[in-house]
Amino acid sequence: MGTPGAELERLVEIMRRLRAEGGCPWDREQDLRSLRPYLVEEAFEVLDEMDRVAQGGPWQPLCEELGDLLFQIVFHAQLASELSEFSMADVSKAIADKIVSRHPHVFGEKRADGAEQVLANWAKLKAEEKKRKTGSEGSVLDGVPTAAPALLRAERLTEKASRIGFDWPDLAGVRGKLDEELGELDEAIASGDRDAIEHELGDVLFSLANLARFIKAPAEDALRMAIRRFTTRFQHIEGALRAEGVPFGEATLEHMERHWQAAKTREKALPPPTTLPRAPLSTVRLRVPDLAAQRAFWDALAPVLGWASPRSPPDHASYESGSLRLDFLAGAAAAPSGALVLILEAPSRRAVERLGTWLQTHQPGALGEQSPGRLTFRDPAGLAWEYATPAG
Structure with a gap:
């Protein structure tokens, strides 16, 4: 690699x-x-x-x-x-x-006691850089794109302001501000004044974004996940109604609500992953009796598959698909016939046809079974391979 x-x-x-x-x-x-x-x-x-x-x-x-x-x-x-x-x-x-x-605490002599000091130092260094370039320190709020999603922008603006100390001292103050803004929104709704409602709703959303920053649960991410849950649940409702034969648009609210609650129950029954999958299969290492023959075969085959042949030691022959690496090593017999079949996913039926044509032309003895979207072949080590589309 x-x-x-x-x-x-x-x-x-x-x-x-x-x-x-x-x-x-x-x-x-x-x-x-x-x-x-x-x-x-x-x-x-x-x-x-x-x-x-x-x-x-x-x-x-x-x-x-x-x-x-x-x-x-x-x-x-x-x-x-x-x-x-x-x-x-x-x-x-x-x-x-x-x-x-901007990391003098890593690459220089300065010290930083915690992430908050790192952010404060970052703001100062950024202001110094801008002053050297333009003659002015500018605003600490500079650098947040105006085209960014509004919730994201609100959170980034309050985060930048906090770097120079403009922030609530604790969570209680942030939460209290949200309650205050919700009260003002209720008053605006009661008044029926459209401009006032928009104004106060904006303040509520801004306060929510600030609360999200304070509790380290980004508002944009939280809303995106809520949208995903809504989409999944609503599509469950649609599927359930179709299964019941309910005509499109004719279900009652109560009927849809029952399916909504069922979707939520099913969702909660599936516990979230406790760990993330961090160890996918990355390399298959196989010993073969005749490395030279194996290398000659795969050096020619790899370009047909769209694989790369990275530089490897003399006693290795390596090939990469982008997500998988094959390492052939000299020194031992391959697996007995039928004991091991290695399956490669083909991007399309056309790719399977192309490989079949190549094998028929250059390695006719290696080609095994062939059908639309699938073929099998054996390499010089006797290893069995299947090349097939997901639908196979």
Whole structure:
């Protein structure tokens, strides 16, 4: 497996070729304006996978979405490089320099007693940097995007203000402020004044976001999880009504409420994961009697599968799919016939057909059974493999 630096350089070179003469027509047409929606979309897809991991889901999809987001950054840096504005190296250097300068308690002589002092020091260092660049310290609230979701923005603004001491001394004060704002909202609702209602509702939401920050339960995340629960429960209602044959839109509120409560009960019956899955299968290591023959076979097969062949010691032959690594080692017999079948997931039926054609042409003796979306083959070590789509 390559180093982060080497893989990033490879990605930068891929991006350069996509944009170069004779590269990809779509990539060559893009500019900063056209790429904006893709950047936002990829960021939200990363957030979706983070939520799934938090609920006990696998990590590999998050890795893939982070890669998609990184590609957007590399794409923007390439556009800037073509105009001689800055390069990906400049982007990496700028953030590295910034992180080092804002962590003097790690990379310098300063000490920091706890996270709160780290944040306070960060605010001071940021203000000093801005003063050197612009002549003014600016506002401690600078840097929160105006286009960010409102709840997220409210929380970040109060968090930034707290770095210079503008904060409630304890949770009781924050909770009391929320009660005060709810009382004022009730008065506005009673008055029927639409402007007053909007004003006071905004204050309530802002107070809730501040409370969320104080209790370390981000409001944007909490609301997103509530939306997910609502969606799951409501879809349960829809499915139950369809199963009962209730015509669309004709169920009573009481009928739907019964199914809603059933969905909540089912939800509570499934305990949340106590641990997250942090040990997925990453490497399969197999000993084979003839490593040279095995290497020759898999060196030719790997590109057909879309796998990489990383550099390995002489007594290893290694191949990677992105989520799985195969290591073949010299020195022992392979498993007896039929004792072990290794199954690889194919991305499409076309991929299965392509592999079948390759095997028929280059390794006809290796190909076994073949049907739409599935085939089997054996390698020189006698190991049995199945290559199939999920629907197989």
